[in-house]
Amino acid sequence: MVGWILGEPVAFADLSEIGFRFVFTLFLAGALEEFGWRGFLQPRLQEQRSALFAAVVIGIIWALWHAPLTIGGTGAGYESGEITALLIGLPLFSIVIAWVYNSTRGGVLFAMHFHTMINTTPILEVANVTAVMELAELAILLGLPIGIILYYGRTYLAATRPEPPIPGKTHNH
Template sequence: MSGRPGNMREREQEQEREWKAEAGVYLAVAFVAAGVFGAVQPATGIPPEVVQLTQFGPAAGVVTVGLLWPSRVRRRLSGILPGRRTRGPVGREALLLLTAPLIIALSVGAYACVEGTARMTGPRTLQNPFALIVVAQLVGACGEEIGWRCLLQPLLRTRFGPLGASALVGVVWGVWHVQVFAEAPAYAAGFLLATVAMSVVLGLGLERVQANRLLLAGGFHTLVNLGMLLFMDEESGAVLPMVLFGGACLLAAVPWVLRSPAVKILAATQGARRG
């Protein structure tokens, strides 16, 4: 009997080392691979407007972790493809995808109120066919989301819960975009606010969804990217649109947070104490 607590502690310590090693390898490869892909993109001739090769850094991280811990990675990636029906609330997937255009609409509306005019780039004025951009953006977004939402989110969820893991993944996701830190501090702050808020939306929106997780996350990501391409000017380094975008993401995340089980339990507990 006396040996069991010691064995349990050893097992817990082993599990702690395992998930930290898995997360560490994934993040190291995702960061390094993104840098390498970004460096070679000019030589490929692929326009960044179509797709940025850095987006495939997380996918490289998933492949590497999968080679080292195949059984664990298979468990984490379960549900990323079409399969059995989900047990989540009806319409959750639609609400998740609709949140993306809501973010863009809030951003554009706020910008129009501040500047007195809205910005729009017609799809036909782009240097590349819009249909090609849409497909390539979806592929690139899935290259990111298979790492952030399909591997790292489930890995951290068991340690920090859905909301905590979503926020933590959002911070790492934002820092992974290291190029934003070359811009003004307010620009970087707005971007980090956006990544954390969108990660919360995605993490909570995919909670208990058991199929098509990759396409849903990639679809949300693609809609946001296309909206920014057509209606925003953040790529120029302008601070105002990025700050407004971050604020719009935060507003869009609030309903998801209020509906999360953790917040509902906290509200019920506080209500019981008052009673």
Template sequence: MTTARTGRTAQLQKPLDPDPKPRTRLGEGIRRRPLTWFFSLAFLLSWLAWTPYVLSENGLGVWHFTFPGGAAASQLLGVLPGAYLGPIASALLVTGVAEGRRGLRAWRDRMTKLRVSWRWYLAVALSVPAALTLATTALTDRAPVLPPAAVLVAYLPGLLLQMITTGLAEEPGWREFAMPRMQHRYGPLTATLVVGLLWGAWHLPLFLTEWGGGPDVDPVRTLEFMATTLAFSAVMTWVFNRSGESMPLVMLLHTSVNNFFSIAISDMFPSLSRETSSHAFLLASVTVALVLLVATRGRLGLPRAK
């Protein structure tokens, strides 16, 4: 592969060849079909771990137990274990079996690839709240209110927390493991469609809980979420490719959205409904995705092989 321009030269990675060591039948199956195994394990492990949360009073109410700590803490206790057991655990397991220690070392190197231009971090950190603010303003026809000092003080610590929770749980699997392999095999556009749809579908059991407004499922809201993950995946693919596959930067992009909605938007737009904030995320994602698709002619920042 050729290199992407990130303020320094960065070599885009392609998946390593399988570890040549002798394998069991199961190991051979994982080595031949790493993507199938990754996607299957990511769904299976997360959905099994989320079952108590779905069945609890925080969800369907079949199990008469409520996860403690109120709305925020109960979601962390109910959602985060399954998030960690799914994408990141599956990526590590499949990488270790299929590619051995060298694959795990390559995985670690991409996960710690911090040395991209500081302009990338600044651009992502500022553009996400700016895009979401503009989209919310367009939908509500209201100018944003300057948030209080407490929000500004909490913003960076909240972003760090989101990086450790949401970012670290999801992106090492969906973007770090799946995206390079999918792009190498099918190209950036198909890879984005598949990963985006599967990433969205992975969340579906959570719509039966308070996380997704459950236990009564709103089909329109669920479809809107799926459309948003698909459009936002195109934006993430572009950042992933143009930054030379910098996972810290991709995680920052993802978690900046979560952090803005968790900490800032309710103070900037008082009385804003949850539905309107979801519409704003969809509007911003679709708009940016369309611009990137047209500007890159569907390549989404992936250089053409020489």
């Protein structure tokens, strides 16, 4: 999208491929991780600590979970040796998904859809990725989680505390 905005030549991706990847990711692949990351671990960690702490811890665990996919380049969308990028990118991405989860009062399906959208091939494919485009993408990758933290605060990463903090568990306030 950044390339298109900057006037770079773009081509539309194969919409049937995007549809297939979306359905595959949502029902059979990456998005199912959200049952564990957001549906189970996020509420339990943020019951005792901040949502920011929980999101960063999940992001690090998530990066280590994907580490085997970076060994030797498995063809699963990861390149060999990409673990450093995962250790930086996934905690940042986890903050954004924690915001989605907490802002929807524990909506795992919303987190799953957001995860799926990020994992799905972009509709516009840029012919020549430039340094400016990479910097703009880095600004978005850093700016969105930082903006969420600054606007909502680290406690909930949302306007209010998600209720119930752990789905199905009753709490005395």
